[in-house]
Amino acid sequence: MKILVPVKRVVDAYVKIRVKPDGSGLELANVKMSINPFDEIAIEEAVRLKEKGLATEVVVVSVGPAKSQEALRSAMAIGGDRGILVETAETDVIEPLAVAKILKAIADIEKPALVLMGKQAIDDDCNQTGQMLAALLGWPQGTFASKIAIDGGVIHVTREVDGGLETVKLKTPAIVTTDLRLNEPRYPTLPNIMKAKKKPLEIKTAADYGVNLAPRLKVLKTTEPPVRKAGIKVGSVAELVAKLKTDAGVL
Amino acid sequence: MPTYKAPLRDMRFVLYELMNSEKLPELPGYEEFTRDLVDPILEEAAKMCEEVLQPLNRSGDEEGCRLENGVVYTPKGFKEAYKQYCDGGWNSIACDPELGGQGMPKIVCTVIEEMMCSANLSFGLYPGLTYGAYVALKGFGTDHQKATYLPNMVTGKWSGTMCLTEPHCGTDLGMLRTSAKPQGDGSYQITGTKIFISAGEHDLTENIIHLVLARLPGAPSGTKGISLFLVPKFLVKDDGSLGARNGVSCGSIEHKMGIKASATCVMNFDNATGWLVGSANKGMQAMFTMMNAERISVGMQGLGIGEVAYQNATAYAKDRIQGRSLSGVKDPAKPADPIIVHPDVRRMLLTQRAYVEGCRALAAWAGEMLDISGHHPDPKTRQEADDFVALVTPIVKALITDLGYEAANIGIQVYGGHGYIREWGMEQFVRDCRIAQIYEGTNGVQALDLVGRKMPANFGRNLRQFFHPVADYIEGHQHNEQMVEFIGPLAKSFGRLQQATGAIAQRGMARPDEAGAAATEYLRLFGLTALAYLWARMAEVALAKIAAGGDADSDGFYKHKVLTARFYYERILPETSSLLSKIMAGGKTMMAFEEAAF
Numbered sequence: 106m107k108i109l110v111p112v113k114r115v116v117d118a119y120v121k122i123r124v125k126p127d128g129s130g131l132e133l134a135n136v137k138m139s140i141n142p143f144d145e146i147a148i149e150e151a152v153r154l155k156e157k158g159l160a161t162e163v164v165v166v167s168v169g170p171a172k173s174q175e176a177l178r179s180a181m182a183i184g185g186d187r188g189i190l191v192e193t194a195e196t197d198v199i200e201p202l203a204v205a206k207i208l209k210a211i212a213d214i215e216k217p218a219l220v221l222m223g224k225q226a227i228d229d230d231c232n233q234t235g236q237m238l239a240a241l242l243g244w245p246q247g248t249f250a251s252k253i254a255i256d257g258g259v260i261h262v263t264r265e266v267d268g269g270l271e272t273v274k275l276k277t278p279a280i281v282t283t284d285l286r287l288n289e290p291r292y293p294t295l296p297n298i299m300k301a302k303k304k305p306l307e308i309k310t311a312a313d314y315g316v317n318l319a320p321r322l323k324v325l326k327t328t329e330p331p332v333r334k335a336g337i338k339v340g341s342v343a344e345l346v347a348k349l350k351t352d353a354g355v356l
Numbered sequence: 357m358p359t360y361k362a363p364l365r366d367m368r369f370v371l372y373e374l375m376n377s378e379k380l381p382e383l384p385g386y387e388e389f390t391r392d393l394v395d396p397i398l399e400e401a402a403k404m405c406e407e408v409l410q411p412l413n414r415s416g417d418e419e420g421c422r423l424e425n426g427v428v429y430t431p432k433g434f435k436e437a438y439k440q441y442c443d444g445g446w447n448s449i450a451c452d453p454e455l456g457g458q459g460m461p462k463i464v465c466t467v468i469e470e471m472m473c474s475a476n477l478s479f480g481l482y483p484g485l486t487y488g489a490y491v492a493l494k495g496f497g498t499d500h501q502k503a504t505y506l507p508n509m510v511t512g513k514w515s516g517t518m519c520l521t522e523p524h525c526g527t528d529l530g531m532l533r534t535s536a537k538p539q540g541d542g543s544y545q546i547t548g549t550k551i552f553i554s555a556g557e558h559d560l561t562e563n564i565i566h567l568v569l570a571r572l573p574g575a576p577s578g579t580k581g582i583s584l585f586l587v588p589k590f591l592v593k594d595d596g597s598l599g600a601r602n603g604v605s606c607g608s609i610e611h612k613m614g615i616k617a618s619a620t621c622v623m624n625f626d627n628a629t630g631w632l633v634g635s636a637n638k639g640m641q642a643m644f645t646m647m648n649a650e651r652i653s654v655g656m657q658g659l660g661i662g663e664v665a666y667q668n669a670t671a672y673a674k675d676r677i678q679g680r681s682l683s684g685v686k687d688p689a690k691p692a693d694p695i696i697v698h699p700d701v702r703r704m705l706l707t708q709r710a711y712v713e714g715c716r717a718l719a720a721w722a723g724e725m726l727d728i729s730g731h732h733p734d735p736k737t738r739q740e741a742d743d744f745v746a747l748v749t750p751i752v753k754a755l756i757t758d759l760g761y762e763a764a765n766i767g768i769q770v771y772g773g774h775g776y777i778r779e780w781g782m783e784q785f786v787r788d789c790r791i792a793q794i795y796e797g798t799n800g801v802q803a804l805d806l807v808g809r810k811m812p813a814n815f816g817r818n819l820r821q822f823f824h825p826v827a828d829y830i831e832g833h834q835h836n837e838q839m840v841e842f843i844g845p846l847a848k849s850f851g852r853l854q855q856a857t858g859a860i861a862q863r864g865m866a867r868p869d870e871a872g873a874a875a876t877e878y879l880r881l882f883g884l885t886a887l888a889y890l891w892a893r894m895a896e897v898a899l900a901k902i903a904a905g906g907d908a909d910s911d912g913f914y915k916h917k918v919l920t921a922r923f924y925y926e927r928i929l930p931e932t933s934s935l936l937s938k939i940m941a942g943g944k945t946m947m948a949f950e951e952a953a954f
Contacts, residue, residue: 119361134907137364139399178396292408293400295445295458302393335689 106255106277107162108151109217110185111208112144114169114176115228128326140176143223145183146283149290150253151221152184159255160219162186166211168204170195174306181301182293188306191314198320203311205237210314212242217278219260224249224282235282245275249284358668358781360410362402362471365913366713368395370720371463373897374890377724380461383731389461397460401468404444405475408437413476416617417784421558423609428557428619434479438560442512447483451490451510455502462730463723466656470716473660477788478617482515484653485555489516489567492646496584496634504592505565515561518646519550519568519587519623526552527801529640530578534570534625536585536632546570546587546630549607549622552795556621557589557606563598564589566623567646568630569639576637584639585630603628614787647796648749652722654796655752658760659715661789665767666708668782672771673701695770703927704766710924711759713917714887717894722752744821747810748886754802755883757792764789803875806882807860819857826850826889833892838899842892845925849885852936856881859940873943881935888929895921 116122117137125132140148154160165185167173170193177188191207193199212220225232239246247253247262251270254261260275265284275281293301311318339345349356371377372391380386380394412433419431430438441447450465451457460468472480490509493516494502508514525531534548546568550556557564566587575581591599607622634642673696677687681697695701722745729741764785768775775782793799810818830847833839856878864871898914898921909915 132910135909135911135913175392175396178392182396182400292404292440292444294443295397295400295449298396298400299388299393299458301396302388 106154106160106218107164107215108154108160109208109212109215109220110144110148110151110163110165110180111204111220111222111234112148112165112167112176112180113141113223113226113228114138114167114173115141115226118142118227124327124329128328130324130327138172138175140179141223141226141228143225143227143283143285144176144180145223145290146285146287147221147223148180148183148185149288150283151219153288154253154255155184164189164215164217166191166208168199168207168311169193170197177306178301179293181304181306182298183291184297185301185304187304189309190306191309191311193311193318197318198324199318200320200322201231201233202237202321203316203318204234205241206316207311207314208234208238209241210316212238212278218258219277220244220280222280222282224284235280239280242278242280244278244280246280246282247273247275248282250281251284251286253281253287357414357779358664358785359671360406360474360664360667362398362405362474363663363667363716364398364402366716367398367467367470369894369897369913369917370717371467373901374717374894375463375720375724377461377463380463380727383461383727384733385459385731386461386727389464394464397464398467400444401446401471404441404446405471408440409472409479410475412437412479412617414781414784416476416478417614417788418778420616421609421619423557423606426557426605428559428606428609428621430558430560430619431617434617435560437479438482438512441483447486447512448510450487452494455494455506456510461723462726463720466652466719466723469653469656470660470663470719473657474664475660476617477657477661478615480657481615481618482555482558482560483512484650485518486512486514486516487653488518488646488650489565491649492518492567492584492642493565493586493633495645496642497586501586501631501633504596505586505588508563509565513561514563514565515555515558516565516567517553517556517623518643518650519553519556519566520643521552522549523551527798529569529582529643532569532571532582534568536570536572536583536630538572539629542631544570544572544585544630544632546585546604546625546628548625550625551622552610553621553623554618556619556623557609558619562590563592566604567633568625569643570630572636579640581637582639583636584633584642586633587625587628587630591629612791614784614790648746650796651749651753651802652719652726654792655715655719655722655756657792658757658789659712659719660760661785661792662708662712662715662756662760662763665764665782665785666705666712669708669767669770670696670705672774673705676771701770704770706920706923707928708763708766710891710920710928711763713894713920714891714924715756715759717890718748718883718886719752719756721890722748740821743814743818746813747806747818747822750797750802750806750810751879751883751886753796754793754799754879755886757789758799758880759883761786761789761793799879800876803879804872806879807864807871807875811857811861822886823854826885829889829892833896839892839896842888842895842921842925845929846885846888846892849881849888849929849932852932853881853885856936856939863942867943869947870943873946874939877935877938881932881939884929884932884935887924888932891921891924 117139120137123132151163163185165177165180166189167177168191222235249265250262251265252263258277262273264271380389416431422429448457449460453459486509522532536544536546568585568587569582591602593599603626605624607624610620674694676695677690677692678695681693686693686697725741725744729738732738767782771782774780833843860871860874895918898917901908901914
């Protein structure tokens with residue numbers, strides 16, 4: 106079974122994001138970037154499946170600027186076998202639909218039995234690419250996975266949903282998107298980091314797959330969330346209820 | 357509880373903007389270490405230090421090591437962390453690839469060592485000692501010894517120690533008494549007591565390989581009669597498996613001021629079986645090979661502690677609200693302003709920062725020269741780099757541990773009363789750092805090494821490796837408008853250093869006590885001048901980036917680099933003036949004091 110794992114290079118989870126003064130977007134120069142944490146969970150799961158003998162090859166793919174090679178090398182240090190970078194310009198705005206179309210084209214060529222990917226990227230939090238890809242391929246999907254069990258050609262995916270846990274059964278080929286509790290990614294070992302540098306990495310463009318990257322959405326403005334105002338102390342329960350009714354208007 | 361984030365941005369600045377690490381792959385043996393490999397290695401090292409080692413720092417200090425029936429137990433979590441550390445391949449970063457190591461450049465290793473020391477100094481000592489023993493054994497062991505012991509020391513399955521000190525002799529190893537009796541089968545029986553043995557006994561590894569200094573029968577007295585022996589805790593059978601327990605045991609562990617999670621042992625050798633490493637009576641030579649590498653590592657301990665103290669003091673100063681700014685309210689929404697508004701708090705934080713970033717640059721300079729001395733194809737270039745390393749080793753060790761200690765102490769001061777309370781973790785940094793000024797040769801001994809050995813060595817050839825680049829830099833930049841504020845004071849301090857060097861050389865010749873009396877101040881004068889040179893270069897790099905415009909400085913990194921350089925020049929470098937006065941005052945007054953009057 107071949108597994109395809111798409112990964113995205115995003116602003117590191119611990120970086121405090123700043124909006125550009127002109128509101129045209131986020132300040133990305135000199136900001137620490139990392140592999141999207143949900144994608145890291147996806148690659149870890151794929152590698153575990155390979156270590157259990159359930160998968161034969163793990164192919165990692167990224168759509169983004171040249172520096173996305175770093176994310177691919179990180180994924181290969183965890184255990185991905187080879188990488189594909191669909192290189193875009195630094196200034197390109199890449200939307201989930203375009204990524205899903207590229208991934209579809211790659212899936213058509215690579216013919217994986219499973220596409221394992223993060224449920225969302227922590228930069229735009231779209232949570233769309235996996236679902237769109239499933240629709241484009243016409244494959245079943247199991248999103249927000251907290252557990253994956255493979256039994257022959259059937260994948261049992263335990264999903265984290267509002268009401269609790271739900272288990273779905275998918276026939277391969279399928280799409281599974283990962284949630285936070287699926288696993289805890291390993292620390293890549295030093296020898297594996299060094300080996301990752303030598304693993305094959307193919308560089309492609311969106312045009313190679315016949316995909317037009319032109320955005321379909323328009324960003325009007327980017328702003329910081331409003332600063333929270335200081336709270337007040339109330340003297341009694343009655344006063345609290347009154348304020349909730351009149352000032353806050355929530356009761 | 358203190359936290360730690362590896363200062364990767366500054367580390368990359370030092371490696372790739374100040375130093376020439378981009379060129380590392382040009383050195384034979386380092387072909388692989390291009391920036392796209394070094395970067396992810398540093399990221400992963402940072403993760404390991406921040407997430408695995410740092411969380412055990414405070415608990416390790418509180419719990420300490422414990423000795424029960426001859427067995428030493430390390431604090432909770434150390435065993436698991438050590439396994440993770442070794443499984444990750446971190447134990448062997450500096451070791452030879454042919455033995456299973458990673459063969460990483462020294463300059464990269466020093467950066468990783470700094471991170472480990474910031475995260476958990478006690479933990480770092482266990483693999484650190486193994487590496488010291490590895491270096492000595494690799495340099496002087498027989499092929500059979502190397503094949504038997506080194507591979508497991510590289511993986512971390514076995515650890516190593518260096519057994520030098522005895523109850524009556526530390527600095528003066530010439531007095532040591534541990535004896536080695538030939539057994540006729542090529543082995544020796546080692547008998548004696550060693551103290552202050554870091555990692556002498558512990559529960560992290562299956563076997564411990566002790567390298568022990570001892571005397572053969574009839575050996576000459578003093579340091580010329582000392583030999584080095586290998587004494588394993590468990591004898592190793594021909595097939596590599598572990599055999600009988602050897603006659604070496606831990607008598608007690610020391611109760612120390614700091615590095616409490618590092619087991620400091622009294623080791624008793626009782627007719628223990630050992631083998632000679634290197635030639636008879638040439639043990640000191642092997643030991644010094646190890647010692648020079650270790651001294652640079654000890655410098656990294658001062659640097660690591662200084663950095664983590666700075667990080668936490670900064671966080672506290674931004675968070676702690678108390679009183680109002682002298683120049684008017686800064687945060688009206690809160691009942692008081694954060695203490696970082698106060699000039700005196702800023703003075704403390706910037707002193708820490710200027711020390712730490714300057715020392716990081718100095719360590720990297722030494723690291724780069726170590727790489728050149730070990731790997732450059734041209735013998736002359738290698739020799740020059742080697743001369744430089746020999747010269748700066750005592751400075752790296754003593755200056756960085758002194759400044760690291762000062763930085764840690766400032767950390768307490770920024771926290772006020774809370775700095776004195778254990779729970780906040782700031783006092784641990786001071787206690788842990790304190791030993792770095794003492795072991796591997798006290799800082800006083802380092803200063804004597806500088807004036808007594810390194811300064812006159814090769815008729816001053818070593819000195820030239822520092823004096824020439826600094827003189828050239830001053831010469832080349834004196835008409836640079838932007839650099840005027842740095843080059844003037846640098847030239848002045850450099851002049852003081854030259855004056856002091858001449859005076860000590862002249863007076864020391866006639867009266868050795870004069871050189872001794874000047875040594876500590878001289879080392880500091882030398883060190884502060886070296887940092888001034890590096891700060892000027894860092895300011896130059898930063899100014900160029902700012903001038904280039906664009907979003908190169910969108911995060912203000914370069915702007916604040918220049919400001920820190922300026923702070924160093926305004927507030928720290930002037931100390932060289934008083935140092936020169938002290939040096940020139942000479943040692944007569946001290947020596948005139950009668951012993952009985954002390």
